[in-house]
Amino acid sequence: MSWIDIGAIDRIPDRGARVVRTPRGDIAVFRTGTAEVFATDDRLGDSYGPLSDGIVSDRSVNCPITNVIFDLETGQSSEGSLQTHGCRIENGRVLLDDSKLTAAA
Numbered sequence: 001m002s003w004i005d006i007g008a009i010d011r012i013p014d015r016g017a018r019v020v021r022t023p024r025g026d027i028a029v030f031r032t033g034t035a036e037v038f039a040t041d042d043r044l045g046d047s048y049g050p051l052s053d054g055i056v057s058d059r060s061v062n063c064p065i066t067n068v069i070f071d072l073e074t075g076q077s078s079e080g081s082l083q084t085h086g087c088r089i090e091n092g093r094v095l096l097d098d099s100k101l102t103a104a105a
Contacts, residue, residue, distance in 0.1 A: 002097070002098050002099060003086075003088075003095040003096065003097055003098070004095065004096045004097075004098045005093050005094070005095055006018070006020055006029060006094050006095070006096050007093065007094060008092055008093060008094070009031065009035065009037070009089055009092055009093070009094055010092075011094075012029060012030075012031040012037070012094065013031065014031060014033055014035075015031070015032065015033050015055070015056040015057070016030070016031060016056060017029060017030045017031070017051070017052035017053075017054075017056065017061070018052070019042060019050070019052045020039075020096060022098075022101045023101070024100075024101050025041060025042070025043075026041070026042035026043070026050070026052070027039050027040070027041060027042060027085055027096065027101070028040055028041070028042040028050070028051050028052035028061075029087060029094060029096065030052075030056050030061060030072055031056070032056060032058065032059060032072070033056075033058075035089070036059070037087045037088065037089055037094055038059070038072035038073060038084070038087055039084065039085035039086070039087035039096055039097075040070070040072065040075050040082040040083065040084050040085065041075075041082050041083045041085075044063075044070075044077075044079070044080055044081075044082050045080075047065075047066065048063045048065060048066055048068070049063055049064040049065035049066070050064070051063060051064075051070065051082070056072075059071065059072045059073055060072055066079070070082055072084075083100065085097055085100055085101070086099070
């Protein structure tokens with residue numbers, strides 16, 4: 001695994017998200033109220049809004065357009081599932097696993 005430092009945990013608002021732009025598409029990095037971090041693809045197709053604009057509650061986020069709720073840990077929802085990405089906090093910094101972002105399509 002290769003980890004990318006995407007910044008300090010304080011740069012992601014409580015119960016909010018930050019978008020990381022990659023060649024594979026936008027990744028939403030979420031911070032929960034208990035300072036856990038999760039990363040998923042920012043969208044699940046064209047019918048859904050950017051999840052980074054959704055409301056984070058516990059370990060889930062709602063789509064700002066459809067109100068579908070996605071589990072941040074698994075990416076699962078009643079409508080489908082998002083690709084999740086490894087994410088962790090180390091010394092106050094948020095690290096994102098880039099293995100799915102750089103793997104061959």
